[in-house]
Amino acid sequence: MAKFKLDEIDHQILDMLIENTRVPFTDIAKKLLISAGTVHVRVKKMEDAGIIKGSSLTLDYKKLGYSFIAYVGVFLQNTSKTSFVLERISEIPYVTVAHVTTGKFNIFCKIRARNTEHAKDVIFMLDDIEGVYRTETMISLDESINDKKRLMHSIFNDL
Amino acid sequence: MAKFKLDEIDHQILDMLIENTRVPFTDIAKKLLISAGTVHVRVKKMEDAGIIKGSSLTLDYKKLGYSFIAYVGVFLQNTSKTSFVLERISEIPYVTVAHVTTGKFNIFCKIRARNTEHAKDVIFMLDDIEGVYRTETMISLDESINDKKRLMHSIFNDL
DNA sequence: GGTGAAACTTCTAATAA
DNA sequence: TTATTAGAAGTTTCACC
Numbered sequence: 001m002a003k004f005k006l007d008e009i010d011h012q013i014l015d016m017l018i019e020n021t022r023v024p025f026t027d028i029a030k031k032l033l034i035s036a037g038t039v040h041v042r043v044k045k046m047e048d049a050g051i052i053k054g055s056s057l058t059l060d061y062k063k064l065g066y067s068f069i070a071y072v073g074v075f076l077q078n079t080s081k082t083s084f085v086l087e088r089i090s091e092i093p094y095v096t097v098a099h100v101t102t103g104k105f106n107i108f109c110k111i112r113a114r115n116t117e118h119a120k121d122v123i124f125m126l127d128d129i130e131g132v133y134r135t136e137t138m139i140s141l142d143e144s145i146n147d148k149k150r151l152m153h154s155i156f157n158d159l
Numbered sequence: 160m161a162k163f164k165l166d167e168i169d170h171q172i173l174d175m176l177i178e179n180t181r182v183p184f185t186d187i188a189k190k191l192l193i194s195a196g197t198v199h200v201r202v203k204k205m206e207d208a209g210i211i212k213g214s215s216l217t218l219d220y221k222k223l224g225y226s227f228i229a230y231v232g233v234f235l236q237n238t239s240k241t242s243f244v245l246e247r248i249s250e251i252p253y254v255t256v257a258h259v260t261t262g263k264f265n266i267f268c269k270i271r272a273r274n275t276e277h278a279k280d281v282i283f284m285l286d287d288i289e290g291v292y293r294t295e296t297m298i299s300l301d302e303s304i305n306d307k308k309r310l311m312h313s314i315f316n317d318l
Numbered sequence: 319g320g321t322g323a324a325a326c327t328t329c330t331a332a333t334a335a
Numbered sequence: 336t337t338a339t340t341a342g343a344a345g346t347t348t349c350a351c352c
Contacts, residue, residue: 006223018218021181021216022180022181022214024327024329026328034337035337036330037337038337038338040330041337050219050222051222052217052218053217053219054179055179055181055214055215056180056214056307057176057211058212058213058214058215059173059177059210059211060210060212063208064314065314065317071260071267093305093309094310094313096305096307097302097303097304097305098302099230099300099303101299102297103296103297104297108299112310136263138261138262138263138264139261139262140259140260141260143257144249144258145255145256146249146251146254146256148218148255150252151255151271154253155220155223183345183346184347185344186345193320193321194320195347196321196347197319197320199347319352320352321351321352322349323348323350324347325347326345328344329342329345330341331342332340332341333339333340334337334338334339335338335339
C-alpha cells in the first residue's frame with residue numbers, strides 16, 4: 001500500500017474535519033487563507049485516493065443505555081476454523097470489532113452491551129460458536145480514547 | 160445515566176448520518192417524507208441531549224503508512240498507580256484507546272504503528288512508564304469492524 | 319410536535335489566471 | 336495548482352398548523 005503524500009494544507013483540512021465533519025468549507029478556507037474551491041478540490045482528492053474513507057457520528061452509547069464494554073479473547077479448537085468463527089462473530093451486532101491475533105488468543109474482540117447480564121448473553125453466544133474452545137473476558141471499567149488529531153499530527157510529521 | 164427516548168424517525172435519521180455525516184438534511188427529509196426543518200430540529204435535539212457527541216472522518220491509516228495494530232495488556236506494580244500510568248499512556252499518540260480492566264490486566268490499550276519496529280518502540284515506551292511492571296502484546300493480523308448501524312438497530316429494538 | 323416558504327449560507331463546477 | 340464567480344443546493348428560522 002503506497003503512502004499518500006499529504007501537504008501541510010491537506011493536513012490542516014483533515015484536522016478540522018476530524019473534529020467536525022460538518023464544518024463548512026468556507027470556514028476551513030477562511031482559517032487557512034485559501035479559497036473554498038481549493039478546500040473542495042483537496043477533500044475530493046483525498047476521498048478519491050481513499051485516504052478519507054467516510055464519515056460517521058460519534059454517539060454516546062451510555063446515554064442509549066449501553067454502558068458496558070468488554071474485550072473477549074477467543075481460543076479456537078483449531079486455527080483452520082478462524083474464518084468460519086469470524087463470520088459467526090460478525091453476525092453478533094454487540095461485537096463492535098474483531099481481530100485475528102498472534103499471542104495468547106486466536107481471535108480478540110470488543111463488545112458493547114447494556115449491562116453485565118446482557119454481556120453474559122453475548123459472551124455465551126461467542127462460546128457457543130462451533131469451533132470455539134473457550135473465551136476469556138476482560139471487563140472495561142473505564143475507557144479513554146486518545147485524540148485522533150494527535151495521531152494524525154504524528155503521522156504527518158513522519159511522512 | 161438516563162436512557163434517551165428515540166423514536167423511529169430519530170433512528171432513521173441517525174442511520175443515514177452514521178453512514179455519511181454530510182448527507183444533506185433535504186435528502187434525509189425526502190427519504191423520510193418529512194420536512195428538512197424537522198430533520199434539523201431533531202438532529203439539534205439529539206445533539207443537545209448529548210446522544211450525538213460529534214462527528215469524525217474515517218481515515219485509511221494503511222494508506223498513510225500505518226498498518227500495524229496491536230493490543231497491549233499492562234500489568235502494574237500497584238493498582239494505586241493506575242491514574243498516573245493512564246496519564247502517561249495518554250501522552251503517547253500511537254495509543255488510540257486505553258481501558259482500565261478487570262481480569263488478567265490492569266490496563267489494556269490499543270496501539271497503531273507504522274510497522275513492527277515502530278510498534279516495538281511504542282511498547283518500550285509503555286514498559287518504561289514508572290509503575291508498569293510488564294506488558295503483554297497481541298498483534299492484530301486482521302481487523303474487521305462491525306457495522307455501527309447493526310448495533311444501532313439492536314439498540315433501537317431494545318429501547 | 320410539524321410544515322412550508324423566505325432569507326441566508328454554502329457548495330460546486332466552469333473559467334480564468 | 337489555485338482563485339473567482341455565479342447558479343444550484345442546503346440550512347435555518349419563523350409564522351402558522
